[in-house]
Structure formats: structure tokens, C-alpha cells
Amino acid sequence: MNPAKGEVVLGGIKDYEQRFIQAKRILIVGCGTSWHAGLVGEYLLEDLARIPVEVEYASEFRYRNPIVNEDDIVIAISQSGETADTLAAIELAKSRGATIIGICNVVGSSIARVTHAGSYTHAGPEIGVASTKAFTAQVTVLTLMAMMIGQKRGMLTGSAFHRLVNELDGVPDKVQRVLASEPQIKYIADIYKNATNALYLGRGYSFPVALEGALKLKEISYIHAEGYPAAEMKHGPIALIDEAMPVFVIATKGASYEKVVSNIQEVKARKGKVIAIVTEGDRVVKDMADHCIEIPDIADQLVPLLSVIPMQLLSYHIAVMRGCNVDQPRNLAKSVTVE
Ligand code: M6R
Numbered sequence: 001m002n003p004a005k006g007e008v009v010l011g012g013i014k015d016y017e018q019r020f021i022q023a024k025r026i027l028i029v030g031c032g033t034s035w036h037a038g039l040v041g042e043y044l045l046e047d048l049a050r051i052p053v054e055v056e057y058a059s060e061f062r063y064r065n066p067i068v069n070e071d072d073i074v075i076a077i078s079q080s081g082e083t084a085d086t087l088a089a090i091e092l093a094k095s096r097g098a099t100i101i102g103i104c105n106v107v108g109s110s111i112a113r114v115t116h117a118g119s120y121t122h123a124g125p126e127i128g129v130a131s132t133k134a135f136t137a138q139v140t141v142l143t144l145m146a147m148m149i150g151q152k153r154g155m156l157t158g159s160a161f162h163r164l165v166n167e168l169d170g171v172p173d174k175v176q177r178v179l180a181s182e183p184q185i186k187y188i189a190d191i192y193k194n195a196t197n198a199l200y201l202g203r204g205y206s207f208p209v210a211l212e213g214a215l216k217l218k219e220i221s222y223i224h225a226e227g228y229p230a231a232e233m234k235h236g237p238i239a240l241i242d243e244a245m246p247v248f249v250i251a252t253k254g255a256s257y258e259k260v261v262s263n264i265q266e267v268k269a270r271k272g273k274v275i276a277i278v279t280e281g282d283r284v285v286k287d288m289a290d291h292c293i294e295i296p297d298i299a300d301q302l303v304p305l306l307s308v309i310p311m312q313l314l315s316y317h318i319a320v321m322r323g324c325n326v327d328q329p330r331n332l333a334k335s336v337t338v339e
Pocket of ligand 1 (some may be wrong): 031033086194219308332
């Protein structure tokens with residue numbers, strides 16, 4: 001990305017730009033955290049590039065006889081580039097003539113080698129089993145992809161494109177500001193470290209982050225957690241809410257803000273404990289929630305890059321306080337190379 005020139009170039013997919021421009025459909029496959037990044041990718045590509053996207057668990061895709069056409073683009077996301085289900089999903093899509101684009105972190109990995117083209121995330125080695133920086137890097141690449149394709153398709157033009165370029169350029173500084181909240185996050189972690197269940201809620205771009213927050217808590221602290229689209233809560237999970245249930249809500253200013261505020265009211269009416277991720281300066285949610293963690297104001301499309309950090313830090317501190325091994329959680333492998 002070159003903010004001065006106002007352009008986004010992804011060298012690894014340059015030869016496939018035309019296919020993206022003409023694409024009728026994009027499929028995204030991955031597992032775990034990479035699948036969550038894929039969900040953010042769906043929202044980005046549909047929002048900014050106006051191409052229909054379907055996101056699939058690689059393990060389901062490979063066995064359910066999916067419809068894959070020669071003019072489909074399949075984006076395979078994998079930190080390790082070695083996940084067996086994602087590799088098998090790629091082979092299936094490839095055998096049906098689709099163009100396969102990889103988003104991998106490990107250079108020269110199996111997935112990087114079998115895809116037609118792709119972009120490395122270059123996040124550096126990710127040692128901990130729980131994926132963190134890989135998510136940020138995957139979402140960043142997907143954002144760049146959606147911006148580039150959106151611009152080339154004429155869907156993201158002029159000031160809207162330049163605003164996003166500038167906002168993306170400002171993300172590292174804003175991440176630093178989020179990290180400055182760590183003492184407060186640790187304080188909140190101490191209060192909820194003995195919870196047995198937790199609910200994570202978000203809408204729009206924040207829904208995949210709710211899923212990712214819940215996965216992080218489960219993986220490293222062994223607390224049962226569910227991620228849900230906030231509005232779906234009333235179709236079931238609301239029955240779980242009582243004074244012992246921490247509910248982590250991403251309630252940043254943006255398209256779904258008012259709706260999420262009413263979801264918070266629904267939780268408070270049932271005596272749930274609300275820990276909200278809010279935009280700096282928010283007073284409305286602060287008056288309702290039990291705890292608020294502020295993040296800087298940013299375009300809706302870029303909120304996941306900031307809001308995932310308090311989620312990761314909360315899980316980290318809760319796990320450390322519970323005496324769990326955060327680097328190597330039980331029963332988990334860094335890369336799942338078998339079915
Ligand atoms: O290497 P991959 O991105 O293909 O791995 C996919 C999942 O196994 C991985 O994201 C897993 O869910 C992590 N433990 C999540 O923290």
C-alpha cells in the first residue's frame with residue numbers, strides 16, 4: 001500500500017487481477033482462526049468489491065460435494081500452510097477448475113505451493129498454538145485485497161478509497177493505543193477468571209471477532225465460551241444469561257451501534273455482566289456496561305484489527321491467572337496435519 005500515491009498493490013496476485021475483476025463468486029476456505037479471518041474477508045469483499053462470497057469450513061467443503069465452477073475464485077487461508085483439511089479443500093476446488101489464491105504465513109509451505117497465486121502475510125513465525133498475529137495479518141491482507149479489487153471494479157472510488165488507505169496506514173499507531181489498555185484488561189481478567197461460561201457478541205464486522213474472542217478463551221483458559229451475532233442471542237443463548245455470565249460485547253460506533261446498545265440492554269435486564277469494547281469517548285455504553293475497554297475510532301471495515309486485541313489480551317491474562325500454559329494448551333497442535 002502506498003498512501004502517498006493512494007494505491008494498493010498485491011504483487012502475488014497481480015497476474016490474477018483480471019479474474020478478480022470479472023469474478024462472479026469467491027469462495028473462502030480455512031479452519032479455526034483462519035476461518036474467522038475468512039468471515040471478515042466475506043464482509044470486506046462484499047462491502048467494498050461487491051462480489052458475492054461464501055465462507056466454508058475446509059473440513060465440510062471437502063466432503064459435501066460442493067458446487068465449484070471454473071470461473072470461481074477460491075481463497076484458501078492458512079497460517080501454517082499445512083492444515084490437512086484446507087489442503088484437501090484446495091485439491092477438490094482445483095480439480096473442478098477453480099482459481100486458487102492462497103493467504104499463508106509460512107513461506108514455501110504446502111498450501112503456498114499448491115495454489116495458483118497468493119499473498120504471504122509475512123507476520124513472522126507464530127510460535128504459540130493460539131493464533132493471534134496471524135489473524136491480524138490475514139485480515140490486513142483481505143482488507144488490501146478487497147480495497148484493490150473494489151477500486152479496480154469501480155465500486156470503491158475517490159475519497160472513500162483514499163479514506164480507507166489513510167485509515168489503514170494509521171492502524172499501527174491505534175494498535176499501540178489499544179495495547180496501552182493492558183493494565184485495565186488485566187484488572188477485568190482478574191474479576192472474571194473463575195467464570196465457567198462466557199458469551200461473546202458482535203454484529204457486522206464485529207461478529208467474526210466475537211467468534212475469535214470465544215475461541216481464544218476456550219483454547220487457552222479452558223473456559224467454555226460461545227461467540228454469537230448479537231441479534232441471534234434472543235433465539236436461544238439469552239436463556240443462559242444470569243448474574244454469573246460475563247458477556248463480552250463489541251459495541252463500537254458504526255453501522256450497528258444502536259442495535260448493539262439495545263442488545264446490551266437485553267443482557268443487563270437479565271443481570272448479565274457486560275464487558276464492552278467501545279469507541280473512545282463513548283458515554284452511552286459506559287453508563288450501561290459493568291466494564292468498558294476503549295479503542296480508537298476507526299472505519300467500520302477496520303474495527304476487527306483493533307477490537308480483536310483486547311479479546312486476545314483478556315484470554316491471555318485469564319489463562320495466566322488460571323495457571324494454564326498459554327503457549328501450548330492441552331490437546332492442541334500448532335498445525336493440524338491430519339484429519
Ligand atoms: O495454520 P492454519 O491457519 O491453517 O490453522 C488453522 C487452525 O488450526 C488454527 O487457526 C487454530 O484454530 C488455532 N489454534 C486458533 O488459535
